Amino acid sequence: MIAGDFLNVALILCLIGGLLLGFPVAFTLAGVSIIFAMIGEVFGIFSFSFLQAVAQRLNGTLQNELLMAVPMFVFMGVMLERSRVAEEMLESMGRMFGTLRGGLGISVSIVGALLAASTGIVGATVVTMTLLSLPTMLKNGYDPKLATGSICAAGTLGQIIPPSIVLVLLGDQLSSVYQQARMSIGDFSPQPVSVGDLFAGSLIPGLLLVGMYISYQAFIAIIRPSSSPALPPLEQEMSKADLLRSLGHSLVPPIILIVAVLGSILAGIATPTEAAGVGAIGATLLAGVRLDERHGWPIYFAGLSLIGMLVISQVMDVRITKQEYVATDWIGIGICILLGLLLLWGIVISLLRVWRTGILRTVVNSTMETTAMVFVILFGAAIFSLVFRGFGGEAAVHHILENMPGGAAGAMIVVMLVMFLLGFILDFIEIIFIVVPIVSVILFKMDVYPFSDPVWLGVMFAINLQTSFLTPPFGFALFYLRGAAPAGVRTGDIYKGVIPFILIQLTMLVLLVMFPEIATWLPRALFG
């Protein structure tokens, strides 16, 4: 329909204009769409009753169990950040590797990959990393280009390394769109795609990227030693044993936590929501220890009790929903209850500590803020997509993409370019809700490997967007870094600094196109 297409083009142009005004994205999306729905109604090409579906969408979203993982991951991430776990990791890694050339930059990459994982908002992560590490790097004579480039890249990378909330959201969208698309091309029992699949798929590409960042930094440290000097040794030299102890102290607990959360999802034991809930409590326990190291024992006991309970439940039958019990069952159940009480004690102690220091208040408030932000965008995007579809937008996009020269590959290139450009004005979450459903359904329907593989597609989208956030002059990450960096750092240096990392990203994308198995192998190996 010509009039519908015309209105859709106008809708998108007005939307971009509206977004650039700077009013909150969620409301702009909804508002501009509603205004166009009214225009469409006047011209008789849109029926307002279409928008009744918003109510079902809202109620469906409220009860979507998978999306409940979002607040829990945010809870976990903010708890780790506020209890200075990240800071301590960076400090002790800096001490360990800092005395090597390039060591500080490498530490930044590793910590970024580990800890940025749980938040999923580009801005917050980049700002945290900048405040934590940039001053130290500059003070020790790091080339500002290399320092800022490393921080931007590491800060954005966390988003695509599981567990991250953007991957939860992307997985949720891709799985429902994939189901519909397969059905519509006559496959009535499609292989379901889960968030676990996407987590598994993005793990290897994410780790490869970290590896490439580190290799680049090591390479620069060798060919241009002045760019990333070693830190001067501390006045009071720490013994090797002390160094190792501090490294173990700061690094091991968060790594165990992240591996446990991710592992239970990848092993198919827990849903992302369940794992995130456990991760949130785990982060609280960790914060409890950090706040009062000398009285850490109730919390160590709590951790041991948890492990004990899990072990006992494997070797003994402690289920409490049976008909008949034998004596040993009761012993097992008794021990588990005792351990449960110890665990409860540890959790209560931790909660008291985080509450007294005000951390808990910050954590619950940040959780609410991020969750509300994400879901209201989802609502706005739902309204937009109803109007866009009502105007026949999906059919039009389908038509355009199908007639691209080069078939599915051509369509893929266009999709990637459009997303890359949109990444300049929209955050990951918005693109997931607005663009991904519209374009991915078409690629799925084309049914050409690897373009129609949901996991591969998700990973490509994620790395593409991460690249967009790094690209001058509009990249999101650069703005946040600029805002948090000392005034002495020149914007031009930031721009120059990220270029090598952008090239690394592009290399990764090319590798993924040449060897799709980098993304698709692990989920298949794990889940079949």
Next chain:
Amino acid sequence: MSFLEGFARTIDRLNETIGATVAWLALPMVLLQFLVVLLRYVFGYGHVAMQESIVYLHAAGFMLGAAAVLLRGGHVRVDIFYSARTMRGKAMTDLFGALFFLVPMAVLIIDVSLPIAIQSWSILEGSKETSGIQAVFLLKSLPVAFATLVLLQGLSMAARAALVLTGRLDTHLSPAARKEGAVQ
């Protein structure tokens, strides 16, 4: 204090109180989720009402808190141009956006969700599971509550922006937003 300023302050206080309260729902939410996991994986025990209560806590937390998040400036903006604008320019964006983007969205959501909520209340709709929480009507009222609170907050935002534009207020930011600083 003018009428508009009093109006804005009253709404801000209302939403900040609600927001600061419902934020705490996140705590029982993660604790219950942890308990559910523990009971299931260790004791092989599942409890429908407990599982469902997590949904209620989660949904109430962000739906009732969304207006407070707006007050605190927590909803992301595209700030390429916005951050560089003067206070008047920002106030203009906020006035325009609140009236033409936010108000229609809130009104639409109330319009489509209210009949569903009323219907659900009229039969006191409960969970599909017999041992679940028999209060689905509360869940289905959340979109109406959400949109109403956001609508009020949008009007407060517009009022402040109007006061800035007429020179009767120095900043369009509410005290809460100023305290928070630039969240995003």
